[in-house]
Amino acid sequence: MADLWSDVAEQPILVSKSGTCANVIADSTPRIQQCIQQLLDLLDTRARAWAACGNFEPAWIDAARIRQLAPFSVSAYLCGGHVYSLQGRQKAAIAIYDQGLKYASLSDPSHQQLVEARSMAHERDSTKIDFIKEFPIDIIENIAPRILSQEEMIGAEIRQYLEVSHVWRERLLMCIRELHLKSETYIDDLTNHGDLLEYVASHCTALTLQPRTAGFPRLVSMAQFPSLRTLVSEYPATDDDHDFNTTEKALGALEVLGTTLTHLAIYTHLDLSLGSILSSCPNVVYLETSNLHGMDTVPECYPTLKALLFCQDDVEPSIHDVTKRFPGLEVFMVSPFMFTTDLNIVQDNCPNLKILGCNVSSTQYDRNFLHLGATGSSADHTAASDGIHTLYLNHIVTVGLLGSTKDILDFMTRNSHSLQRIHICAPLPDDPEAEARQVIDTYQQMTNADNGVPQFQRLTRYLQDIYGPDENLMAEWVVKRSPYLKELELVDTRSAYFSHYLLDGGFFDNLIGLHDLEMINCFLRVDSAIEVGGLERFIQYHKTIDSQLHTLVIPEHARLSNDALDALTTLERLEVLGFSLPLVRDQDTVDNDVQFSRFIEKLISGCPRLHRLRLHRNYLGPSLNNDILELLYEHGIKVDYI
DSSP: OOSTTHHHHSOOOOSOOOSHHHHHHHHHHHHHHHHHHHHHHHHHHHHHHHHHTTOHHHHHHHHHHHHHHOTTOHHHHHHHHHHHHHHTOHHHHHHHHHHHHHHSOTTSHHHHHHHHHHHHHHHHHHOOOOHHHHSOHHHHHHHHHHHHOSSOEEHHHHHHHHTTOHHHHHHHHHTOOOOEEEEOSSTTOGGGGHHHHHHHGGGOOEEEEOTTSOOHHHHHHHOOOTTOOEEEEESOOOTTOTTTOSHHHHHHHHHHHTTTOOEEEEEOSSOOOHHHHHHHOTTOSEEEESOOOOGGGSOSOOTTOOEEEEEOSSSOOOHHHHHTTOTTOSEEEEESOOBTTHHHHHHHHOTTOOEEEESOOGGGSOHHHHHHHHHTOSHHHHHSTTSOOEEEEOOOTTTOOBSOHHHHHHHHHHTTTTOOEEEEOSOOOOOSSSOHHHHHHHHHHHHHHTSSOOOOTTOOEEEEEOOSHHHHHHHHHHHHTOTTOOEEEEEOOSOSSOOOSBOOTTGGGGGTTOTTOOEEEEEOBOOTTSOOHHHHHHHHHHHTTTOOOOEEEOOBTOOBOHHHHHHHTTOTTOOEEEEOSOOBSSOOHHHHHHHHHHHHHHHHHHOTTOOEEEEOOOTTSOOOOHHHHHHHHHTTOEEEEO
16 A cells, blocks of 8 residues: 555564564554554545535545545545535546546556446536426426516617527527517617517517617517507607608508507607507507697597697697597696696596696606506506596696686595595696685685585695795695695795795694604795794604604704604604704704704614605705714714705
């Protein structure tokens, strides 16, 4: 055994071959040989046992010990190769066996064992399993929608999933039911992925083409889209698309797609009349466009259209002439919209209307939300089937709303049983015979007298831009009649940095008793010299209930007593808190810093979900000191300015 132990286990040459010592030496040497061999055998057995149960690290350590103790022993290489082979590393096993063959003579029985072991490892290494081809189809059907049915995917994202192999691409596409393709930029333009379109166009159910990318007429010339239901095309590139950038090509492409299209948003400088679009796409239920001319080509009654959204720069169309042709509308978003008398006209012509947006651009709404309105599949839309549930009332800056505040109040009252969301981002118009304030006062008196003015039983979100006392009165009137209000936002939009309108200090008294409130954003200001008792009473009220408030932005310049600050620290669900500095009332500068630091510490302790402080921007006022900023940073609370 020519190895590390050879000098220990080799029989020594004795000078005297007789006597007790010689007998001991002669007897001990073979026993040492037996012990060494037993140690090697035990290490070999343990290494194979480790490997058999999947513990390859200790198995390899034992195999390495065998080679260290007996580097020229064939068993060391048989053991090491066996461990690698069980681990699935057949090439490493073959390399170990090749090393062992260098030391094993042809007459050694172990030589044949090495040859056979190497042959088996080579056979295993040559065996290829097509996992993709043998992958169960039911598993692929489960995986496919998770990776290729995201809301929107550009060509490069889809390509990385399809280029694994030809077999995988075929089986993956076989399981795709819905695919939403998108062109974002010139680099991601789908015309740069012509080979990809060949594979995926037949599976595409939605196509979104952002501005300055190739238009849909060119894509239709490259591939067929037999399953396309949704097309969004916004002002396509014209520089390289002269052949396709024509009215005839666009209408021809729409006719090709029109048999399956149900949702269409098309913004173009081409002369596409509303009538030509509808005749090309007879199954469309959702239409969003910048062109509303050619009304004379539209049928007198077109009941299948459920959503119509348009925004054009020229004169206001006749709202009556448009809406009378589409009595089945559930969503109507229009700009320009100038006359308040048209509010009730729209609903009279479209009795199933659920969402009404006036002077709202395409960037101000969520298409996915509006699609629900067109399909009628949302619980919100079915909850109150006989009235408006969402009202967006904006204005054109250069003109404003023309008409009467009474028209707006009448319309809201008419839909008080169904309204869930109200966004009023326009100054209220004065009535011809009375100022807006007088009209609202009349409604307030009707409300206080409880003579039939209904409550807004379903209203959960109310947002209003405040331009002066008229809008403040409107907000008060709505809030008082909305027992289940969850979100309230009052905004002064006349300046990005300074609030002009002074909110009535008692406004927050109207919110006491609204136990479902979750969010209040008050981007107005109060006079710090006026008592903010209403705000403090509101905060104290939420201390006594299971408050749902997660966002609270109090008015600028509001300064609170220590009792009110302590009450704030008990709102366990609070995530966002907004205020201006200084926040503590009736304290000198030193005491204010101390009190405010204590408040922040208690706030962090009592409001474990708090992750953001929002400070009203005040360039001349105090700011957070470094100690407080470090404390907020340690607890992961961000600070921003409003």
